[in-house]
Amino acid sequence: MVRRLSFLGVIARVFMWAFLLALAVVVLYPLLWMTLNGFKTNAELFGDPFALPLDWSFANYAKAWNRGVSDYLTTSVLVTVTSTIATVFISAWAAYGLTRVDIPLNRTLTAAILGGLMLAPTVALVPLVKLFQAMGLYNTFWALLILYTAFRIPFTTFLIRAYMIDLPREVDEAAEMDGAGRWTAFWRVILPMCKPILTSTVLLHILFTWNEYLFAMIFTSGSGVQTLPVGLTSLMSKHGTEYPVVFAGMVIAALPVVLLFFLGQRYIVKGLADGIGK
Amino acid sequence: MRATLRRTLGLAWVVPALVLVGVFVYLPLVQNLQFSTLKWDIYSGAQEYVGLGNYTKLVEDPVFWSSLGNNVLYAAVSIVFQVFGALLLAALIEGVRSERWQRALRAIYFIPSAISLTVAGLLFYFIYEPNLGPLNHALRATGLGELAQAWLGQESTAMSSIIAMSQWQGFGYSTLLFAVAIQRIPAEIYGAAAIDGVGAVGRFFRITVPLVREMTGLMAIVTLSGAFQVFNEVMVMTAGGPNNSTQVLGTWLYRSGFVRNNFGYAAAIATVLFVITLGVAVAQLWVTRRRRVEW
Numbered sequence: 001m002v003r004r005l006s007f008l009g010v011i012a013r014v015f016m017w018a019f020l021l022a023l024a025v026v027v028l029y030p031l032l033w034m035t036l037n038g039f040k041t042n043a044e045l046f047g048d049p050f051a052l053p054l055d056w057s058f059a060n061y062a063k064a065w066n067r068g069v070s071d072y073l074t075t076s077v078l079v080t081v082t083s084t085i086a087t088v089f090i091s092a093w094a095a096y097g098l099t100r101v102d103i104p105l106n107r108t109l110t111a112a113i114l115g116g117l118m119l120a121p122t123v124a125l126v127p128l129v130k131l132f133q134a135m136g137l138y139n140t141f142w143a144l145l146i147l148y149t150a151f152r153i154p155f156t157t158f159l160i161r162a163y164m165i166d167l168p169r170e171v172d173e174a175a176e177m178d179g180a181g182r183w184t185a186f187w188r189v190i191l192p193m194c195k196p197i198l199t200s201t202v203l204l205h206i207l208f209t210w211n212e213y214l215f216a217m218i219f220t221s222g223s224g225v226q227t228l229p230v231g232l233t234s235l236m237s238k239h240g241t242e243y244p245v246v247f248a249g250m251v252i253a254a255l256p257v258v259l260l261f262f263l264g265q266r267y268i269v270k271g272l273a274d275g276i277g278k
Numbered sequence: 279m280r281a282t283l284r285r286t287l288g289l290a291w292v293v294p295a296l297v298l299v300g301v302f303v304y305l306p307l308v309q310n311l312q313f314s315t316l317k318w319d320i321y322s323g324a325q326e327y328v329g330l331g332n333y334t335k336l337v338e339d340p341v342f343w344s345s346l347g348n349n350v351l352y353a354a355v356s357i358v359f360q361v362f363g364a365l366l367l368a369a370l371i372e373g374v375r376s377e378r379w380q381r382a383l384r385a386i387y388f389i390p391s392a393i394s395l396t397v398a399g400l401l402f403y404f405i406y407e408p409n410l411g412p413l414n415h416a417l418r419a420t421g422l423g424e425l426a427q428a429w430l431g432q433e434s435t436a437m438s439s440i441i442a443m444s445q446w447q448g449f450g451y452s453t454l455l456f457a458v459a460i461q462r463i464p465a466e467i468y469g470a471a472a473i474d475g476v477g478a479v480g481r482f483f484r485i486t487v488p489l490v491r492e493m494t495g496l497m498a499i500v501t502l503s504g505a506f507q508v509f510n511e512v513m514v515m516t517a518g519g520p521n522n523s524t525q526v527l528g529t530w531l532y533r534s535g536f537v538r539n540n541f542g543y544a545a546a547i548a549t550v551l552f553v554i555t556l557g558v559a560v561a562q563l564w565v566t567r568r569r570r571v572e573w
Contacts, residue, residue, distance in 0.1 A: 012478070016370055023367075024386050027450070031389065033412060034401050049412040090294045097291025104285050113295050116303045118559035120507045122528050123552040124306035126313055126535055126545045131306065150302035153295050182288075211394030213510040214528075218536070229396035233514060236400060243404065250400055254393040261392040265385060272451075273458040276496050 034254075037247035045243055060248040067239065069249045071224070072231030079141065079227060080209040083148040088201055090149065091156035092194070096186050098157075099164040100172055110161075116154030121147075121214060132219065143219040144227070148209050156201045159275050163197035164190065200271030203264045210257050228253040307552065314545035321539060332546035341522045342547065345530040348437055352444070352526065353505035359445040360452045361497050367449070368456035369486050373478065384457055387450030395447060399514030402443040406430050406515075430516050433523040440515050440524055444508075452497050459493035460486060495565040503558045506551065527551050 037045060038060050039053035097103055098110050128147070132138040137146070167190065175185035191198070213229045220226050226234065235249050261268060314333070317326045336342050367387075374380050390398055405413050406429035414426035429439040463485065471481050487494075509528035512518060518525040518533060525533070527547060535544025 016373065020370060020374070020383055024383060027386055027390060027446070030401055030405060030446075031393075033405075034397075037404075046410050049410060049415050090298065094292045094295035097288060101288040101291055102285055103288040103292070109289075109292055109296065113292065113299055116299045118556060118562075119303055119307060120503070120551060120555040122507055122509065122531060123310060123548045123555070124303065125531065126541050126548060127306035127309035128302065130309075130313075131302075146298070146302060150298040153299055154303075157295060207392065211396070213394065213396050213513070217513070218532075229394050229510075232396055232400060246400070247404075250397045254397045257392045257394075258389055261388065262385065269454060269458060272455060276455055276493075276500060 031254075034247055035251050037244055038251045040244050040247075042242060042244060060244045061252065063242075063245045064235065064249040064252060067245065068226075068231055068235060069228075069252055072226055072228045073252065075141070075225055075231075076210060076227040079144050079148065080206055083145050083152075083209055084202055084205045086145070086149045087152050087156050087205055088160075088198060091153050091201070092160050092191065092198070093186075094153070094157045095160040095164050096190060099161055100167075100190065101182065114154055114158050114161075116151070117158060121151055125214075125218060129218065139220055139222050139225065141225050144215060144225070147215045147219065148212065151215075152205060152208060155275065156205065159201050159204075159271060160194060160197055162274060163194055167193055196267070196270070197274075199264070200267045200274070203260065203268050204271045204275075206260060207257060207268070310545050310548050310552070313542060314549050316542040316545075318541040319539060320535075320541050328542065332543050333549075335543065336546050336550070341525055341530060344522065345525040345527050346550075348524065348526045349506050349508065351437065352441055352508055353502050355441050355445065356448065356501045356505050357498060360448050360501050361494060364449050364452035364497070365456050365487070365490065365494060366482075368453045368460055369482050371453070371457060372460050380457075384450075384454050388454050389450065390447045391451040395510040396514050398443060398447045399511040402439075402446075403430065403515050406439055431520060433520055436516055436520060436524045440511055443515070444511055447511075448501075448504075452501070455497065456490060456493060459490040463489050492565070496562070499558055499562040499565060503555055503562075506554050506558070527554075 033049070036053055039056050039058075040060075041054075044051065044054060094113055098106060098113070103109070129138065132143050137143045171189055171193065172185060175189045180188065211229060212227070216227045216230045217233075220230060232246070232249050232253055236246050239245050315327060315329055315331075317328045317331065318324070371380055371383050374383070405411050408414055408426070408428040408431065411429075413429065417423060417426045427435060430436050467485055467489075468481055471485060476484065507528060508526045509532070512524055512526055512529045513532075516524045518529045522530075527550065531544045531547040531551070534547060535541050
C-alpha cells in the first residue's frame with residue numbers, strides 16, 4: 001500500500017498519540033503515586049504529595065504485614081485456591097455431562113445451570129445470611145468458599161461448555177474403542193484437551209475471588225476470616241492516621257493480580273472475549 | 279429399562295453444579311420474595327407478616343428514589359465512557375501502527391480493572407482528600423485553587439466523584455474487549471475501503487461501528503447490569519454519605535438490613551434490584567438471540 005503523508009494526516013496522528021499517552025499517564029500516575037506512598041512517612045505524605053520518598057525503606061510494608069495483612073493475605077490465598085479448584089472442577093464435570101453424556105432433560109438442565117448467570121448476588125443477600133446462620137457457617141471460611149463457588153459455576157460452566165461442544169465426537173469414540181469408561185475418558189482425554197479454556201477460567205476466577213467485596217464484607221465479621229479487600233478497610237479504620245501503612249497494604253493487595261494479568265494476559269483476554277462476545 | 283437407568287446415572291455429572299446453584303443461587307431468590315412481605319427484626323428474631331407493607335414504604339422513601347436515581351446516573355455515565363468511549367478508544371489503538379505499542383496501551387489501560395474496586399476506591403479516597411490529596415494540591419499549584427473542594431464530603435460532588443473513579447477503573451476492560459472484536463474484522467475490508475478513498479473517520483463509522491455492533495450491545499448490557507449492582511466503591515469511599523446523597527440500591531439495601539435492622543425492607547429493595555437486573559438479562563437474551571445457541 002502506498003502511504004500518502006498529508007499534512008492533516010500528520011496532525012491527526014500527533015493528536016492521537018498525545019491523547020493515548022495522556023490517557024496512559026492518567027491511568028498509571030495514580031497507581032505510581034500509590035506505590036510510592038508505601039515508602040513515605042506520614043510527614044512526607046502530608047507535605048508534598050508529589051515528592052519522591054526520601055528513604056526507600058520497607059518499614060510500612062512490614063508494619064502493614066504485621067498488623068493483619070499477613071492474615072488477610074493468607075485467607076485470600078486459601079479462599080482463592082480452594083474455590084478455584086472447586087469451581088473449575090464442578091463446572092468441568094457439568095459441562096462434560098451437558099455436552100458429551102446422553103442425559104435426560106438436557107436442555108432444561110443447561111438452562112437451569114446457565115440461568116444463574118442472570119442473577120445478581122445482592123438480590124440473594126438477606127436469605128443467604130439467614131441460610132448460613134442456620135447452617136452454622138456464618139462468619140466462617142466455608143461461607144466464602146461455598147458462595148464463591150456456587151455463584152461462579154454458571155459463568156465457568158458456560159465457558160467450558162462452549163469449548164467442549166466444539167471438540168470432535170471422534171475423540172469420545174476413540175476413547176470408547178479403547179474400552180475407557182466415561183470417567184477415564186473425561187480425565188485422560190477431554191480434560192487435557194480443554195487446557196486452554198481451563199487456564200482462562202482459572203485465571204478469571206482468581207481475579208474475581210481475589211477482589212470480591214460484597215460477600216466478603218457481609219459474611220466475615222471476624223478478623224480471622226477476612227480477605228484482603230475487607231481487611232484493607234479494617235486497616236484503614238484502625239490505623240486511620242498512618243496512611244503510608246494503608247498504602248503499603250493496598251500495594252500488597254494489588255500487586256499479585258497485576259502480575260497475574262501480565263503473565264496470563266492472553267488467556268484472560270480470550271476467556272473474557274469468549275465469555276462476553278462469542 | 280437399562281438404557282433409562284444408564285441415562286439417569288449420567289446425571290451424576292451435573293448434580294454437584296445443580297445442587298450448589300439451586301441451594302445458594304435460586305433458593306435465596308425465592309425466599310427473598312417471601313422475606314420481603316415480613317417485618318423482621320434480625321436480633322429479636324420477631325417476624326410479622328405485613329403483606330406489601332414494605333413496598334408501600336419503599337415508594338414513600340425518598341432515599342430509595344435517590345438511590346435508584348444514582349444507579350441510573352451511574353449507568354448513563356458508564357454507557358458513555360465504557361461503551362462508546364471505549365469503542366472509540368479501541369479503534370484509536372488499532373490505528374497505532376506498532377503491534378507492540380498496541381499491546382502495551384491495551385495492557386496499561388486494563389491494569390485498574392485487575393486491581394480490586396476496594397483498592398481503587400481507597401486510592402481515590404486519598405486522591406480526593408481535601409487537604410493532602412493530590413487533586414486539590416494540583417489545582418492549588420496551577421492557580422485553580424478556587425476549584426479545590428471536599429470532593430467526597432459534599433452532596434453536590436460526592437456521587438460524581440465516585441462515578442469518575444469508576445470510569446477510571448472500568449474503561450480499560452471494555453476497551454480490551456472492543457479491541458478483540460475489532461481484530462476479528464478481516465483486514466481486507468479496511469484495505470478495500472482505503473483504496474476506495476474512505477478516510478479513517480469514514481472507516482470507523484462505516485466499518486468498525488456496524489461490524490462490532492454485537493459487542494457494543496453486549497457491553498451495554500454488561501455495563502448496565504453492573505451499574506445497578508454497584509456496592510463496593512460506594513461503601514469504601516463514602517458509605518452512602520454525606521446525608522445519604524451517594525446511596526445506591528445496593529448500599530441502601532445493606533444499610534436498611536444490616537445497620538437499621540430491617541431485613542424485610544432490605545428484601546423489598548432486593549426485589550426491585552431483581553426486577554431490574556432480570557429485565558437487563560432478558561434484554562441480553564434478546565440481543566444474543568440472533569447468535570447460534572445450541573441448548
